[in-house]
Amino acid sequence: MKVIAFNRTLQGSGASRRLRTSGQTPGIIYGGAEAPVMIALDGNALYHALKKEAFHGSILDLEIDGKSQQVLLRDFQMHAFKQLVLHADFQRVDASSKVHKKVALHFVNAEVSPAVKLHGAIVSHVLSELDVSCLPADLPEFISVDLANIDVGHSIHVADLVLPKGVTVIAHGTNQTVATASVPAGHVSAEATATAEAAPAKAAAKPKK
Secondary structure, X not given: OEEEEEEOOOOOHHHHHHHHHOXXXXXXXXXXXXXXXXXEEEHHHHHHHOOOHHHHHOOEEEEEOOEEEEEEEEEEEEOOOOXXXXXXXXXXXXXXXXXXXXXEEEEEXXXXXXXXXXXXXXXXXXXXXXXXXXXXXXXXXXXXXXXXXXXXXXXXXXXXOOOOOOOEEOOOOOOOEEEEEEOOOOOOOHHHHHHHHHHHHHHHHOOOO
């Protein structure tokens, strides 16, 4: 994704406030061998870009004065109640150095799992993102969590995930739970209903002695 920015010379809260009033958002680029650079971005374009998942989890091509560099969005601040981005931080990336980034999880195939299809269970998403390490070129926009085989009372853990090539999870001491399946209290599964319905018919069909 491409981001257009402009060099910003004036600093301080007053200058930032005037910048926002004019429809721009102050920001900074840091990291690598170069010094930090103060920038300004189109506030409306940045606000809408932040709504896209790819903007948070992809390497961005940030262009200043016709020169492009690869960066990651590292942080941003929103106004408490206005649709306004107050500030944005970007970090330069080196193609040969690994980056650490939180990547969103996409949960798929829950509707065909035994837990949901046979037992009417609810699959709870315990994690919504993973902290990963990889080269910039290998950074995925998201990681899929296949729920097709999950059954009631079972869980999917980080170690069960199929990760994209070149991507490793940054461990936090335990094999974290990603998703679990459980039946709501008072809910009767399709399997139990079928068994209950079949019982009277079976009894009626049984020959008398």
